[in-house]
Amino acid sequence: MPNSATAGGFLLILAIVLPVTGALLSLVLGGRHAERVALLVMPAGLVVAVAIASVVWRTHTVLEYSVGSWDPPLGVAFRADGLSVVMIVTAALLICGIGAFARAQFPTPRGQETRTSLVFWTLLLAVWGALNAVFIGGDLFKLYVALELLTFAAVPLVSLDGRAETLTAALRYLLFALFGSILYLLGAVLFYGAHGTLDIVLLSHRIHAGPVAWAAISLMTAGLLAKAALYPFHLWLPPAHAGAPAPASAILSGLVVKAPFFLVVRLWFDVMPRVPERAAAQMLGTLGAAAILFGSVVALRQARLKLLIAYSTVAQIGYLFLMFPLAVEPETGHQWNTAAWTGGVLQAISHAFAKAAMFMAAGLIAEALGHDRIAGLAGIGRALPITVFAFGLGGLSLMGLPPSGGFVAKAMLLTAAVAEGQWWWAVVVLTGGVLAGGYVFLVLARALADASEPLTLLSPISPSRQAVVVALALCAVLLGFIPLRPSELLQIGRPDIAIGGPR
Amino acid sequence: MGEATLYGLCGAALVGLGLFGLIVHPQPLRKILAFNLIGGGVFLLFGAIARRGAAAGFGGDPVPQALVITGIVVAFSATALAVALLLRLFQETGQATLHLDG
């Protein structure tokens, strides 16, 4: 019976229904209620996320639910494995943090609705629902709809201020995203044509290496890479992420780009676990390495703080894709190196926290100074010490210095690279860390320098908003205290060949 | 070769054509048009696959046919959002270009 775990299934449904109905309610009630609804949904959604995590952790099995009792292939199934759970909890924590931070930025005057706050609160909840739908989707077409949901919720956030350059950035982002989703859909169509199902688990049993499978997975991966802004598809990301208001940048850089990455992982590790894929994995790794080097070097040359952080996102996305060549065992081409795998996922979540904190810190600095030119940051370290401290904490994770989630993630990738004799990836990881150190230091050195004349802040920055930023940065740091070994939670739901790790 | 294969090939050609338009046309509106052509090709391919799956007294597999309907509506929403962005950009700058320095 598909619905044996009805209570757990109920939670999975809630993870989508709660934020999405919240978005609907925000839109209907409008005005000040939009924000109130969002603030009510946030803790509830966090509770749901934690509940899902505890069910999966307790039972040590994949939580599965067939919508409407229609089992795949005819129906659509939701599944939460260890990976989904980690992403769902990360998303819930971040959304709550970003929401708490954004209250001061998107207020609604009494009795009057403003465009930016209505759109922001509605879309914040919509992004959340879409992310959860991506993380628990078990059906390739359902995932396509979830991806589009995410795109349409994310793009308007970029151009919220209505300036010409953000409109251009949003349009570019939309065109890239649409290009990505249509390629993804094309691949899914080919899978259906060959195997008569879109369900991930059923597909993984029916699939075999051959031209159809290769074409389908190449198209889908290419589309997802365009959405994840992996080099050379990164062109759209910096203007979009740097142009958006700070809380929106935090959502986009922290969470939204992780969704297509998550789906690439699903495709390669869950849809095609038994198909040799060594060359492809090496190629993904090469693109990732190029992204790390290119993004970091360009970040070093930025004059504006938000653009620097955005280019750093381009680089950090590169690290995610190093897990593909490292998780694939070089001799046989079959998976699995669990250390690399855990490292990749850990990089995704620690970057989410660190980058969200850094974008919001940059937002506070820009609010206080009226600009975000790096050359003009002198004295801000004295004026906003907590904010600059949070920025530095986030920076630790990007550089891969202890104690931080980024350190554990990169250390695991290094371990895997050394263990498998693929030392060239280790060189890339270390070089990227040094370059990240360069651009983080560049900012901190400016910020901590003494101003030539006393700094006057344009607007006072409330301590509570600074506290939120520090809290998120601390999450990234706390991830550094988890043990340096493959995570048991992440192994829940991995195909059997994964268990045991590298022989 | 049945009509399903014929139209499947037609869909394959449309995807390539649309992709070409998407790459070489600098104007955003032409890119949006090209995206819709790719969409048409993908849906046609899916329709051909549905037709191949004719069984149980149905002229085609109803699952892909239903998914195509969903896909057409999603493609329309995408087009509407893209066109609105483009028109707003034009209103703001008097230009309709993706060039950042434009």
Added chain:
Amino acid sequence: MTDRPLALDIGLAFLVLGVAVWTIAARDTFAAVVGFVAFGLLLTLVWARLAAPDVAPTEAAIGSGVTGGLLLGASTRLHGTQTPAPGEKPGAILRLAAAALCTVVSAGLAAIVLLLPEPAPTLAPQAATNISATGLGNPVTAVLMAYRAIDTLLETVVLLLALVGVWSLAPDRVWGGFPGPRHHADPDGLLPFMAQLLVPVGLLVGIYIFWVGSVAPGGEFQGATILAAMWVLAMMAGLVDAPAVSRRWLRLLLVAGPAVFFAIGLAGFAMAGAFLAYPEAYAKLLIVTIEVPVTLSIATMLALLVAGPPERALR
């Protein structure tokens, strides 16, 4: 299935490709959009040939009709900006490389079409054996409203988010106001008279197309498009003004469809033990209860997506 395609099919396929080439190659954007509308109409015929009578009207109404109208309007408003600046035009090498890449993609896809397994995998038998549990007669509607209802539900939310995105583009000073320019009915003109004649007939046709969807080709998307078209016509003929986006009734109308969908879906936990499950005895009743507000909401979304972001402030 016949072994050889009819001459009609071959001709149609070439016509589709020809119009598609025109759409890409035409110098004038307006001409390209006209080509695209023709492309959509030809695809409608193809869908009929592919035994997909439910897809055909969707393609005609949304893929060709509403999309085409939207693009035609945009190309008129962007007139004069559509010649690329000298620096923007891709060079010959890029064009050649793009052509080569796209040829490879098309050739690869074509090879895969020829390689698809025989007999083709299909869910048609499963869809057929389960259809009695839904009380419906049209298998495509059964997929959309029962087997894969979650897709349809999320799709209505996708449309709604696109509308929020379009609205978000309004300048702040007109927020809450009316979309698009105000059209005034010309008292001596023929248009208001014709529109008054057509709109009620069109509404009737839209409702019929929606209603027939449970047993025959048709359904909420096709019906909703016709309803939306009538609303847009009434707006353009000056019979009614577009509603201000801050109106509570409008917001309610927009979310009614997804909201009822969610509500009945959640009630499924109590009634049939699962989200979006229907007890067999009431399946058809519940599906229709969902479809009515969904059709109204979709019609509203489509009409307002065409109308665009608010341009005139509330007074």
Added chain:
Amino acid sequence: MSFALDALTILAVSTGAFFFLAGTVGLLRFPDALSRLHALTKADNLGLGLVVLGLLFQPEELFAGLKLVTVWLLTLLAGATVTQLIARTARPGGAQE
């Protein structure tokens, strides 16, 4: 009898098709929007009418025939209305009156 009906059908449908062709050529060849519309609507209304007429000669149930005629009438009405709409937009001064 059935031969005569078939001949009538072929004649009417072919004539209708010819009008469609003429209308399409007009659409492509005429210089401005108004004369294009003129060519298109004249030819298409008549063309569709002839096609429907031709199909009416094929004996089916009465209801099918009624449907065909309804389709034609609806097209006439919708065509006329939309033509008005396009003509107004195409006129100098455009839609904003």
